[in-house]
Amino acid sequence: MESSAIAALRCSVCAAGVTLDGRTLRCARGHAFDLAKQGYVNLLHARVPAGTADTTEMVAARAEFLAAGHYAPLADAIADAVPSGDGLVVDAGAGTGYYLAAVLDRAPGATGLALDVSAVALRRAAKAHPAITAAVWNLWEPWPVADDSAAVLLNVFAPRNGAEFARVLRPGGTLVVASPGPGHLAELADLGLLGIGAGKEQRLDESLSEWFVAADRRQVRLPLTLDPGAVRAVVRMGPAGHHLHRDGRAERLAAVSSAVEVTAEFTVSVYTAKEKP
Template sequence: MHARIPAGTADTAPMVEARSAFLASGAYAPLANAVAAAAGTPSGLVVDAGAGPGYYLSRVLDAAPSAVGLALDVSAIALRRAARAHARLGAAVWNLWEPWPVADGVADVVLDVFSPRNAAEFHRVLKPGGLLVVAAPLPGHLAELGDLVLAVDERKEQRLETTLGAYFTRESVTEVVHTSPFTTRQVHDVVAMGPAGFHLDRDGRRERLRWTPARNVTLAVAVGVWRRND
């Protein structure tokens, strides 16, 4: 079962390979820990909207031994990895802008990490009082990589409030800001796994990336906890 997937929106095999290798390196472990802490210890269903290979959902499930997870993503290639990422995790290829294959009011937690935000579906599938955990980049995220990555919208915070405010009340926000040395492989993978991965052949990006050396890179992400309005 799957919803219609617009052409050119699903992560490709090279993008998924880069993402899996980068996440396995531990460079985003501080973010994964923050997402798991924000989710708490749910005992029921956790839905990850835009789950990719299941890295963040797996971390939440590790911390919540009674919970089960559902990974939704437009990339079948990514979800093949997600389905193997945790024993209590299922996966469905799905367009997040379509109505989800999830019943009303059944999820304890919805995760959204660097993914599209369908506020109406978040609200519909969550139980009354359920939690939405949203991770979004802050200005300065991956700034040392310049135009090899896409710039963070300075109005992202305002857009979050506009998108989610009618359905949710924000309870807290944690800023995860961490600078660490990236190897040349990590620099390549963090660029190739994100939206810029669709555009490596534009503006000489692929060639410039090939010659970009190891360097310190900043992770800067806001992890917000939003409570479902009943």
């Protein structure tokens, strides 16, 4: 675990700072959190409700799909949006750490902190890049991360807790949000992928306007030819992976036997933190 990331972490019981003692994070009040053998730490105190965290199958599908390079241009666009420099990059909803690793590859002096509610995903995130520290946490709860500790905050297809974004991001820091565009994988709608409603960008800006100013926005559009294995992976790796048992979706997915032409569409939005009162 990186020392600068540990310095930013806080005890999830009492909010005191923590130090690494062997393979255990400890605070001065005696609360302790053991590192898993895969390198991440679980700071949660309660079980995650069913259908909330990515499952082993979903994470395996995502790792397979991303390793094939289908979304590499999106990773590049996210890395392009991050200002150069050192400091802590917090990825809120990091999943397997794929996008955070791409950012850190461009910034050798930076450190990454991956937060996600899925311990299964963070097993991979902890190994995705040497500069990543991974911690299991529910993003809707107050984060066990110090005020003003992050230079950059990433949010890629994950829950957006604007108040915690603003608290953790230092004044003048950068928030990068990646979200699916209106036509994203529309060709696979009959396999359970949800459509993206109109006006999403405006709703995103409004939801963050209390704390952030929109600074830049770029579109990423990727025509893809997906073989049957990639089609199954892209469907299983997202929220649809929780619902394949419904309406014959699993059967339709299993029946895909030839390549499918699809279009992946993304919006990468960049925000600057407002001055804090």
